[in-house]
Amino acid sequence: MPDTSQNEQKSEQPRRRQARGERRIAQLLSAAASVFCSTGYTAASTNAIAREAGVSPGTLYQFFPNKEAIAIELGDRLMHEMRDTYGEALAPVDPATPLEEAVGAAVDRFIDFNCAHPVFFALMHGPDVPGRMAEEHDALHATLLSRIEGLLSSYLTDAPPAELNRTAHMVLGIYKAGLELVLAHEGAEREAFVAELKNALIRYLRPLAEARGLTTTPAP
Amino acid sequence: MPDTSQNEQKSEQPRRRQARGERRIAQLLSAAASVFCSTGYTAASTNAIAREAGVSPGTLYQFFPNKEAIAIELGDRLMHEMRDTYGEALAPVDPATPLEEAVGAAVDRFIDFNCAHPVFFALMHGPDVPGRMAEEHDALHATLLSRIEGLLSSYLTDAPPAELNRTAHMVLGIYKAGLELVLAHEGAEREAFVAELKNALIRYLRPLAEARGLTTTPAP
DNA sequence: CCAGAATGCGAGCGACCACTCGTATTTGTC
DNA sequence: GACAAATACGAGTGGTCGCTCGCATTCTGG
Structure with missing residues (x-):
């Protein structure tokens, strides 16, 4: 039948x-x-x-279908919007761009996004994510790391891969720490913490870039 | 307290x-x-x-009496042991001590403690702490901040209090980010991340220390 | 050695949570 | 208007978790 x-x-x-x-x-x-x-x-x-x-x-x-699917769908939509709006934020950059400018632009874009969508930080920072959420978390983490590595490779041309990876981990860690501080404050204080985060990243990276003989803008 | x-x-x-x-x-x-x-x-x-x-x-x-009391008691014992063993880790230091040495010693001591007692990080870093645990968390956070401020004041003699506070927040944030990376690795890689964390902190702080005695950034 | 206190057990209670189901209402299509 | 599908409801179901209670066992002081 x-x-x-x-x-x-x-x-x-x-x-x-x-x-x-x-x-x-x-x-x-x-x-x-x-x-x-x-x-x-x-x-x-x-x-x-x-x-x-x-x-x-x-x-x-x-x-x-279940609670997890809500978070998954929310994460997917946020990722999509992030790609649409800031997809080029961590794209490989012209090596002639001063380090300060590259870091400042990347930080500004990501901070803007995270301030507009605080859920993103909540979902990606909490250690209380079960099953498939953890996979998405790890995937995003890996993506960000490789993007940062790509960016850094423009400035640290001959660093060994292990060091490049460590530096990328540290950069992402510093960014997350700064983001937490930025989200915890508002107004002028928030702006001050954004500037402080940029300072921390630039000061961390500049000696590495300078050691490779690459041009960086001296403080104006 | x-x-x-x-x-x-x-x-x-x-x-x-x-x-x-x-x-x-x-x-x-x-x-x-x-x-x-x-x-x-x-x-x-x-x-x-x-x-x-x-x-x-x-x-x-x-x-x-209840589940929370277990975590409280555990936290209290850890805090007590920390004070006994590393009480002087963040004590005000001789201003003649090089910045590198002070940061390196403080990082080594705290990393050692956190590696020996990974629960400490788990309890203090998780956002899933109810009621009285949150108070202990905040109290420890405030204590660490003021201790860091005290340490920094030896090197940033004429920084405005707000800036000192921001810098202390940033230092603690960078430390926590580094600690997470250190705990996530073992052996030689762990050591490399410890060194990287020290580098990040020293590079972040050195320009401030070098500028002491000079005029601070002009207020807008 | 023996009361009584401290320790040990584990089934079970109440509360909460993710999720379901039978049913009622709204909407699109003919 | 008629019919079915999509939407909406909310009490109910099974399961887990924090915690209790009555009772058995082990220790300690006198």
């Missing part, structure tokens, strides 16, 4: 979505961002997310 | 403790350290701690 009405497509089920549904999804993701941001992933309850979005728990599960 | 060596509870009941009990407490704290270290505080279940210690859940609650 030909079963035309029910075709088992376990991998892809093109569920017809109405405009109302898309709106709900955006609403739920926004609510989830808010809750994740204030309590972290594990401590955030799906009921709290639904309440924040003004819907019932059942409605939430109409659009997401 | 007030010394809470004696219980100020409503009824002073000095429960007589046998040697067996003291042994159990140490056993339970060691098990808790292990579990906290691998899963974090919130994800750690009291049953898992009891199982790790080879006792029943009821026995655990014979010695600790």
Whole structure:
């Protein structure tokens, strides 16, 4: 007997979505961002997310199979927006660009993004991420590291790979530490911490760049 | 920070403790350290701690009123040992001491302690600490900051207080970032990251120290 | 040696959480 | 308007976790 009405497509089920549904999804993701941001992933309850979005728990599960899928989708959308808006922030740069300029531009772009989307920091910094979230976390971390290595290789032309990797780790660590300080302050103080972060990175990197005989701008 | 060596509870009941009990407490704290270290505080279940210690859940609650008290006691003992062993690590130093030496000594001492007691980092770094743990966290943070400020004031004699505070925040942030990298590696790589952390801190601070006595950046 | 205190046990209680299900309402299409 | 699919609801389900309680066992002072 030909079963035309029910075709088992376990991998892809093109569920017809109405405009109302898309709106709900955006609403739920926004609510989830808010809750994740204030309590972290594990401590955030799906009921709290639904309440924040003004819907019932059942409605939430109409659009997401489980709690993790919410964070995954949120992370994917943030990554996508980050690529769209700041995709070139860490692209290999003209070696003639002064180190100060390259660091300053990269820091400004990433700080802007993280300030506009504090959830990103919350999701990527918390050690309380289960299963697939951890994979995404590691993937982003690896991506950032290799991008930083690419940037650094313009300035540290003949450093051994192990040293380059260590320096990239340290640069990312310093950035994360600075980001935490920046997010913890506002207004003029925030700006001061941004400048301090740039200083820390530039002072850390300049001796390495100078040792390779590359041009850096002297302090004006 | 007030010394809470004696219980100020409503009824002073000095429960007589046998040697067996003291042994159990140490056993339970060691098990808790292990579990906290691998899963974090919130994800750690009291049953898992009891199982790790080879006792029943009821026995655990014979010695600790609740889960938080385990972490508190663990933190207190670690703090005590830290004060005993490394109390002078951040004491004000002779201004004649070279910056490199002061930073290197302080980093070595703290890295040693944190490597010997990885729970300390796990408890102090996780954002998943409830109620009274957060207070201890903040208290330690403030103590470290003021100690760092004290140290820095030997080298930045005429920096405005706000700048001194910002620099101390940044130094602590860089240290924490470096500690994370150090704990994530072993052997020769670990040593390399320790050296890298010292480099980062020294390069960040040296320009400030060299500028002492000179006019600070003009105020806007 | 023997009361009583300290220690030890583990099934179980209440609370909370991720998630489900039967049902009611809205929306798109003919 | 009719019909089905999509959306919405919220009490309920199973499971986990922090913690308790009654009772057995071991230690200690007199």
